[in-house]
Amino acid sequence: MLLRHCLALALAVSLSATVAADEAKPAHTPSPKELLAKSQPQEWRTPDPQNLLVMQLPQGRVLIELAPDFAPLHVANIRTMAHEHYYDGLAIVRVHDNFVTQWGDPASDDNGDKSKLKSLGSAKDKLPPEYTRPYDAKLPFTALKDGDFYAPEVGFSEGFPVARDQANHQEWLTHCYGMVGVGRDIDPETGSGSELYAVIGQAPRALDRNIAVVGRVLQGVEYLSGLPRGTGPLGFYEQPDQRIAIGSVRLAADLPADQRPAIQVLRTDSATFAALVDAKRNRLDDFYRFPVHKVDLCSVSIPVRDAKTLH
Amino acid sequence: MLLRHCLALALAVSLSATVAADEAKPAHTPSPKELLAKSQPQEWRTPDPQNLLVMQLPQGRVLIELAPDFAPLHVANIRTMAHEHYYDGLAIVRVHDNFVTQWGDPASDDNGDKSKLKSLGSAKDKLPPEYTRPYDAKLPFTALKDGDFYAPEVGFSEGFPVARDQANHQEWLTHCYGMVGVGRDIDPETGSGSELYAVIGQAPRALDRNIAVVGRVLQGVEYLSGLPRGTGPLGFYEQPDQRIAIGSVRLAADLPADQRPAIQVLRTDSATFAALVDAKRNRLDDFYRFPVHKVDLCSVSIPVRDAKTLH
Structure with missing residues (x-):
């Protein structure tokens, strides 16, 4: 039993913006990793x-x-x-x-x-x-x-x-x-x-x-x-x-x-971010039988990547 | 500075079911601890x-x-x-x-x-x-x-x-x-x-x-x-x-x-549980200036107590 996959699959998501819940499943269900792999350099920003x-x-x-x-x-x-x-x-x-x-x-x-409180220095208290x-x-x-x-x-x-x-x-x-x-x-x-x-x-x-x-x-x-x-x-x-x-x-x-x-950090006004949110919203794959078609603000994660490992 | 209190006070709640947000603050703002202290024995259940x-x-x-x-x-x-x-x-x-x-x-x-998988015994797989x-x-x-x-x-x-x-x-x-x-x-x-x-x-x-x-x-x-x-x-x-x-x-x-x-466990159909939920919903005290007057399901905690320490 590949129980290691149990919840792993809970994270597999699909791009189903154009696929209604009761239609056939899309042939390909891209994961967040796949969506991010297709992102463009200008969709990422370097924090100030x-x-x-x-x-x-x-x-x-x-x-x-x-x-x-x-x-x-x-x-x-x-x-x-x-x-x-x-x-x-x-x-x-x-x-x-x-x-x-x-x-x-x-x-x-x-x-x-x-008496041991550290001074705030020139910061305001x-x-x-x-x-x-x-x-x-x-x-x-x-x-x-x-x-x-x-x-x-x-x-x-x-x-x-x-x-x-x-x-x-x-x-x-x-x-x-x-x-x-x-x-x-x-x-x-x-x-x-x-x-x-x-x-x-x-x-x-x-x-x-x-x-x-x-x-x-x-x-x-x-x-x-x-x-x-x-x-x-x-x-x-x-x-x-x-x-x-x-x-x-x-x-x-x-x-x-x-x-x-x-x-x-992935720009939150980028197409890839929108695709990730949509994939999370409309999860429809072999694991998810009942996609909820909604996502709450605090369930959305904003991807961060290490710029040094980019190839 | 009593910074220890910073978030402590975030948890202080008030019973304000009858107090509109723009009315005067209630004289007494019971905490969850105070609400629980007034609970009745029959409001608690022992799990089977x-x-x-x-x-x-x-x-x-x-x-x-x-x-x-x-x-x-x-x-x-x-x-x-x-x-x-x-x-x-x-x-x-x-x-x-x-x-x-x-x-x-x-x-x-x-x-x-x-080959080292543990047998499920008489449980179903x-x-x-x-x-x-x-x-x-x-x-x-x-x-x-x-x-x-x-x-x-x-x-x-x-x-x-x-x-x-x-x-x-x-x-x-x-x-x-x-x-x-x-x-x-x-x-x-x-x-x-x-x-x-x-x-x-x-x-x-x-x-x-x-x-x-x-x-x-x-x-x-x-x-x-x-x-x-x-x-x-x-x-x-x-x-x-x-x-x-x-x-x-x-x-x-x-x-x-x-x-x-x-x-x-506090019964979720008890008056004390209802009071706790209401207090969380309508937080109005010296710390909370803007009670949101709503509470989401997963923000409600269900109290558990140690029966041995009851007095």
Whole structure:
């Protein structure tokens, strides 16, 4: 029994935009890999080094793309902290199952020694809330035609999952898997970017518009999600030696050119991206007997590839 | 800065069923803990030992409740395998980030030594598909009034998240976080329960109605989700020593009474469960400025408690 194939096949997808569910199956059902192999070079973009955070953990390297168009002040502050090596030596302090992995200064924990708090240097310690931004028709937006459970309209802007409410002139980044947000206290002006979290479970969309979202993990999210869960309240690690030390966090722009990560992200306004979404929406192959003909925003993954291995 | 509170407060919820979003905030905003503290004994149920799997991993104990009303033949087969100790010594072979953790016989992998396949004993090696069940108005069903992105109607039956389509006379278990399904090959009759998976990421609802779902992890899902991700294709572990050995899987009914897990699950048709769902739906407190007034099926968690620690 090739049980290895059991779920493998669950991922085989087909391009069936022109094939109704009750028609004959298409002769060829391209996989995401096949669709990506046919992509054109101009469909890929290289993230701006000013927007790319490189976090070194003992488990591996995590790359985070920042979204300055959605949270400009927070992103600027995070750039400053990375530039001044604020995050180096801090730690992952919380892994809350089916919710978030969070990192920051352990001394800021309730039981932490406040006298040991690391200085934020020239970064600001509080910022105005940037939970939504004014709706801007000029911001690129590729709508997801399927709609959304929570927001009037969703889609992708500049590589990020986005919701928008044109009636109320707002748009915002959504809490999908791998999205990165800014921890804060009750006061909306207490977030600075010194404490960040990444979503590692079912999208907690109720957080949307209640907290500043600043970016997305492009690569290495498994080093944040594949960690033992904290056993303290809310998933905080109870013992200091359970925390995972952060080696360093650098802005790619601050690294020598030859040390910058050579990655590319599929443009969310490209034909190949549209084909991938459509394939996921209309799965119809030997494994999928009942394609659902819908796809929700947070189930769409945005491909990233290593530019060095391109042939 | 009490950054420890940043996301802690994200979880503080309020009972605001009677409070409109634009009204004054309620004086008291009970947390899930407070709501549960006021629950009545009869709102909790003890899972039938015939439906409770106890899986011992090096990381800890995982409890899975089986759903015989939705996949009776698969559940019967799994009971047989547990009874005959089939799973003992098998392994977690795959941890696919944001998707599933899967366990079974490593010899069944593509590169496995088929001569070492463990016998299924008196269990069947293939079963008819049980992906949906006929709609039954007599099956308990507590509707989630918010609706669903994928299915005409969703709610909870006997403690499980369920979707149903009355027009087509079908109902089925949904692929929410922690739900357990049966790996199979392309042929729908190749699932047996010898290979199982648990969802550890954004709910892969497109799998609904395409695969047999047999239960839900009640406790210990963090021992399945908090594992290093497999680096092979589809998240399979590439080296045998990366796999996590399963100590044993027992049906609680096969254990001496004093070794059975003493847990209780909140009834999904109870007033306290309804209050928890409503609190999650209408979050309105000092942290949440924009309650979304909706909750999606897979964001609802079903509380489990240790009966031994009750006072």
